[in-house]
Amino acid sequence: MPGGKAFPVLYVTDVQRSLRFYGLLGYESTYQFPLEGDPHYVGLDRGDSSLGIANAEWPEAQLGISVGTGPRFELFVYVDDVDAEVERFRAAGYPILQEPATMPWGERQAYLADPEGNPVALATPI
Template sequence: MQRKAFPVLYVSSVRRAVEFYALLGYKSVYQFPLEGDPHYVGLERGDSSLGIADTSWPEAQLGITVGTAPRFELFVYVDDVGAEVETFRAAGYEVLQEPANMPWGERQAYVLDPDRNPVALATPI
């Protein structure tokens, strides 16, 4: 029995979200349906996993609607915060907070994902 837990992010465009998280090194390991526009994509990056699901899923399956952003904050450790920020900036994503040294011993910045959820990028100092 597998004892793994991972978040499922509800997004307005699965393809656009997958492109965003690919910039952080996430790789697609599963897609449903297998052909055509995906409604769900499973991503992995090392030991980290994310599910990416269309916002229509919780309403269709659970009878609940997705609220407005931000709906979550994702915290991701990277090798070089400054380089990652420039990668996202060059790809046209908004940088919410420029890299800065934090008093708890990390260099940290924030970018916004395509649904305007904050994604923290951090490197231990």
């Protein structure tokens, strides 16, 4: 099977709002369309990890399917210090779904919600 990069595309109702959130996680914009003005799509990278952020109108316009209102995915992100990151996101006004806790599998983990209400796990190996 041919190799190549694969990454999820997140459908969002407000591209700029999601860019601010994922920017706090260390994702950096690498591409946007259209190239000028308000983007409908943005490619993001964080180390070896990539995400696409697309306006939620895209799947309906292109595929004839509607995006649901409930959580549509969970993202798991390793960070240097879960407790510090949770406090940084709390100070920025993002909801914390689960406070940091030490898990039996050897990680300190917490959950927060992205602007669309999707759970984002933050974890640090112990």
